[in-house]
Amino acid sequence: MTQPLATAEDVRRIVLEALGDIAPDADLAHLDPKADLREATDIDSMDFLNLVSALHRRLGVVVPEADYPQLATLAGMEAYLMARARP
Amino acid sequence: MAWNTIVKGPAEKASAVVGDYDAARSAFSWEAARAELDGLPNGGLNIAYEALDRHVARGRGERVALRSVTKDGAVEEFRYADLTVRTNRFANLLRDLGVGRGERVFSLLGRVPALYVAALGTLKAGSVFAPLFSAFGPEPVRTRATLGDARVLVTTEAMYRRKVEPWRHMLPGLRHVLLTGGMSASAEGCIDLDAALPAAGADFAVVPTAPEDMALLHFTSGTTGRPKGAVHVHGAVVAHHATARMALDLLPGDVFWCTADPGWVTGTSYGIIAPLTVGATMVVDQGEFDAERWYGILERHRVTVWYTAPTAIRMLMKAGEEPARRHDLGALRFLASVGEPLNPEAVAWSHRVLGRPFHDNWWQTETGGIMIANLAAMDVRPGSMGRPLPGIDAAIVERTPDGGVRVVDSPMTAGELALRRGWPSMFRGYLGEEERYCRCFAGDWYLTGDLAMRDADGYFWFVGRGDDVIKSAGHLIGPFEVESALLEHPAVAEAGVIGIPDPVGGEAVKAFVALKPDWTAGDELRHDLLAHARRRLGPAVAPKELEFRAGLPRTRSGKIMRRLLKARELGLPEGDLSTLESDER
Numbered sequence: 001m002t003q004p005l006a007t008a009e010d011v012r013r014i015v016l017e018a019l020g021d022i023a024p025d026a027d028l029a030h031l032d033p034k035a036d037l038r039e040a041t042d043i044d045s046m047d048f049l050n051l052v053s054a055l056h057r058r059l060g061v062v063v064p065e066a067d068y069p070q071l072a073t074l075a076g077m078e079a080y081l082m083a084r085a086r087p
Numbered sequence: 088m089a090w091n092t093i094v095k096g097p098a099e100k101a102s103a104v105v106g107d108y109d110a111a112r113s114a115f116s117w118e119a120a121r122a123e124l125d126g127l128p129n130g131g132l133n134i135a136y137e138a139l140d141r142h143v144a145r146g147r148g149e150r151v152a153l154r155s156v157t158k159d160g161a162v163e164e165f166r167y168a169d170l171t172v173r174t175n176r177f178a179n180l181l182r183d184l185g186v187g188r189g190e191r192v193f194s195l196l197g198r199v200p201a202l203y204v205a206a207l208g209t210l211k212a213g214s215v216f217a218p219l220f221s222a223f224g225p226e227p228v229r230t231r232a233t234l235g236d237a238r239v240l241v242t243t244e245a246m247y248r249r250k251v252e253p254w255r256h257m258l259p260g261l262r263h264v265l266l267t268g269g270m271s272a273s274a275e276g277c278i279d280l281d282a283a284l285p286a287a288g289a290d291f292a293v294v295p296t297a298p299e300d301m302a303l304l305h306f307t308s309g310t311t312g313r314p315k316g317a318v319h320v321h322g323a324v325v326a327h328h329a330t331a332r333m334a335l336d337l338l339p340g341d342v343f344w345c346t347a348d349p350g351w352v353t354g355t356s357y358g359i360i361a362p363l364t365v366g367a368t369m370v371v372d373q374g375e376f377d378a379e380r381w382y383g384i385l386e387r388h389r390v391t392v393w394y395t396a397p398t399a400i401r402m403l404m405k406a407g408e409e410p411a412r413r414h415d416l417g418a419l420r421f422l423a424s425v426g427e428p429l430n431p432e433a434v435a436w437s438h439r440v441l442g443r444p445f446h447d448n449w450w451q452t453e454t455g456g457i458m459i460a461n462l463a464a465m466d467v468r469p470g471s472m473g474r475p476l477p478g479i480d481a482a483i484v485e486r487t488p489d490g491g492v493r494v495v496d497s498p499m500t501a502g503e504l505a506l507r508r509g510w511p512s513m514f515r516g517y518l519g520e521e522e523r524y525c526r527c528f529a530g531d532w533y534l535t536g537d538l539a540m541r542d543a544d545g546y547f548w549f550v551g552r553g554d555d556v557i558k559s560a561g562h563l564i565g566p567f568e569v570e571s572a573l574l575e576h577p578a579v580a581e582a583g584v585i586g587i588p589d590p591v592g593g594e595a596v597k598a599f600v601a602l603k604p605d606w607t608a609g610d611e612l613r614h615d616l617l618a619h620a621r622r623r624l625g626p627a628v629a630p631k632e633l634e635f636r637a638g639l640p641r642t643r644s645g646k647i648m649r650r651l652l653k654a655r656e657l658g659l660p661e662g663d664l665s666t667l668e669s670d671e672r
Contacts, residue, residue: 042222044222045402046589047626066379069380
């Protein structure tokens with residue numbers, strides 16, 4: 001059961017946790033929210049699909065493939081999830 | 088379930104490069120295929136001359152050779168004449184730097200125009216081109232540059248800083264590092280390629296290479312030991328050209344998009360060389376996969392022939408039919424796939440949604456070019472890799488106790504796929520490993536290491552790999568290379584690496600690790616080990632999953648039994664355990 005999300009901090013924490021599981025080598029503390037996420041964290045397309053399914057599990061948000069471009073940056077990903085994960 | 092054969096009509100047969108398979112097979116000769124090319128004006132054969140200069144010499148220099156799409160969607164066009172001059176400058180630069188014939192020029196680049204210039208300029212200069220995949224981490228780059236005795240490396244400053252500078256002092260033979268896309272003053276011991284090229288001469292007489300001179304070095308992975316550097320020669324261009332015509336139905340003037348990265352053999356043989364020798368326009372996308380982006384490229388550039396991979400096709404299927412239907416894909420004439428067996432669902436899906444079926448084909452780094460294919464005029468049996476190209480003899484063989492092989496004639500019997508040696512793009516060696524090369528052959532047959540079956544009509548069907556090599560997203564990954572990187576971590580006592588099924592990538596890399604005393608398994612250490620592996624190997628090679636074990640199953644000779652790890656992971660029969668010495672705990 002997904003808890004209703006109250007804050008942007010929650011979303012950020014969950015995204016960074018999921019990202020940290022998939023790319024533990026990435027320097028997430030210094031991640032530029034506006035940078036191309038795949039380049040900044042050195043993840044490939046299989047990693048990205050794993051990230052999308054981890055976010056689905058954690059937040060209950062289904063991301064259709066057509067929306068992937070909106071998840072290209074950390075900021076974009078957070079905005080996208082914030083808009084959908086709220087009750 | 089059985090999948091319906093996709094039957095080709097008279098119109099498709101009439102317009103195909105190979106209209107009648109049997110007639111083409113009996114009429115084919117490699118001498119005639121060689122005569123389709125020009126050769127150097129004063130004798131000799133050079134891949135880059137066939138790709139570029141001969142078109143200019145024949146008055147076709149104004150045609151567009153390369154249409155490069157940047158990540159933000161801008162398009163840069165290069166005519167055959169443009170690329171001829173740029174590659175002349177690159178060849179002159181190598182000469183000015185004292186880089187000799189046969190010396191290796193490596194690239195570690197995304198799909199930027201400089202990559203194509205470096206590849207063909209290197210070949211013009213008589214040096215050997217060795218492309219590396221830009222998603223490799225520092226360790227695979229160092230291993231390959233060392234094995235290949237790299238003399239020159241072409242890369243960007245960002246990749247140089249991260250993946251090369253830390254170990255460059257260990258490789259004194261690497262004399263020149265050329266950086267493209269900008270260079271800061273602090274990049275010591277490097278040359279700014281973008282500044283040096285315009286200063287190099289625009290005219291260059293292509294070095295008169297002979298057909299058997301080394302041209303390309305492609306690295307591939309085996310089950311054991313280091314990666315292998317497969318050597319290809321300039322004469323391979325005869326096969327690049329002929330197989331693209333026959334298997335990809337490629338014609339002069341086609342707009343051709345090969346989505347493979349030149350860091351892998353497909354992206355060089357069919358992503359650089361073959362389309363240019365044919366006189367097509369290549370579309371190259373510098374960006375990464377995205378369904379909307381890809382359909383946009385197919386539509387906007389009016390792509391006529393498209394060569395891609397099962398992983399990408401499965402991601403397009405995931406994106407659904409709607410994006411495909413929103414785009415005008417009417418220019419597409421022929422669709423082909425390579426990298427791993429294309430599942431029949433994907434063939435049927437493309438036929439229904441894209442209006443054309445994907446044509447699977449089969450080959451490997453060692454073969455240099457397509458060997459077995461579903462051709463344009465041939466009915467497609469979904470799930471089959473097709474039939475051997477004209478000029479190629481393929482068979483299913485079984486090994487005999489005396490070290491030879493016996494051809495298996497009975498249909499649908501699994502055995503090793505073998506090819507009769509002698510086609511022009513066959514590899515000529517594994518660099519510095521004569522014995523490993525010899526082991527690939529039995530008499531007249533090259534043994535591919537793939538298991539397959541042949542049906543009564545001569546179509547071949549893939550069964551599996553004969554070894555433990557992992558195939559993920561179309562890339563071959565050697566478990567040994569991954570295990571070695573894990574073993575460099577102070578906590579790791581033993582590591583075993585296998586491929587597990589992945590719905591998109593075909594297989595994903597999974598590692599099993601046993602720890603040294605005093606280390607405790609847990610999420611923190613798992614993260615640490617995965618991070619370590621990703622830093623060394625890069626995301627394309629590093630494990631996606633890692634599990635701890637108290638010990639790993641080993642044979643009496645001490646080898647990790649990957650096959651057993653895999654059988655247990657997948658719940659399959661464990662097979663013959665007579666060589667098992669110590670089991671996992």
